[in-house]
Amino acid sequence: MPLAHHVGLTVSDRTDSLKFYRDILDFEVVNELSFEGGAFGTAVGVPDASAEFSVLDAGEFRLELIEYQDPISHAEHPRLNQPGTNHLGITVEDLDAFLANVPSNVPQLSEPQVTPTGNCIVFLRDPDGNLIELLER
Template sequence: MTGLSGHHVGLTVTDLDETLAFYRDVLGLEVVAAFGVDGDAFADAVSVDGASARFAHLDADGIRLELVEYDPEAEAAGSPELNRPGTAHVGLAVDDLDAFYEALPDDVPTISEPRTTATGTTILFLRDPEDNLVEILDA
C-alpha cells in the first residue's frame, strides 16, 4: 500500500458561483483552478447516472478547498448541525479573529460572536451561502 498525503477538503454545493464568490471575495481565498467534468467514467466513479460537475479549487494557505456543483443534484438532507455525526466543516485561521469578525458583511450568518474555549483557542462559526459550516479561529 502506498502512503497517503492530503490533497483537498471538498464541499458539495448547489450554487457554485455564489459559494465561490463567498470564499473568494468575503474570505479572501485564491482560486487556483476551475473546471468541469462529465462523461461515463465520471458518472461511474461517483455512482450517479449521467452526472456532470463544475469544480473550483481554492488555496487556503496550503489547504486546497474544493467546491463542487453536481448535475443532477441530490435531494437536500437538511441543514448540517455541529453535533450530528457526519457533519463536516471547513476550518480557517486568521491572525486577528476579532478584526475579522468586525469586518464580516452583515448578511453573513454566524453561530455566535468569537468565543475563547477552555483550551485558549478563540473560535467563530459562520455559514457559507450553502449553509455549510465554516470555523474561523485565531492563528
C-alpha cells in the first residue's frame, strides 16, 4: 500500500507562510531547498521553473511550502464545495485553547462547529487562501 509522504502548497511568499505554519501551527522547519530548470522543470511541467522550498515536519507527514520565482497570477480563493479544492486537516488537542493563540488577522470561515461524528472543527485560511481544517476529536 502506498504511504503518504508530503503535502505541497504553492505559496506567494514563504516568509509570510512560515509565520503561519511554523509560528502559529508550530510545524518545525526541517529543510530548505531550491530547484531550477532541468528535471525539476520537466517534472512540474513548467520549463525553466525555479522554486524555493521550505520542508516542515507536520507530525505524520511533511509539508512543503513552495515559492516559484515567476508564479502565474493568484487564483480566487477556493470554496470547499468547488471540485479540485483541497484542504489540509490538522488535529489539535484543545481547539478553543489553540484558537485563542491564533492572531485575529487569520481568516476563519466560522466559529467552531461540532460535526455529527462528535468532532469539533473550524476552517482557517493561510496567507494565500489555502484552507486549513483544525479538528479536535
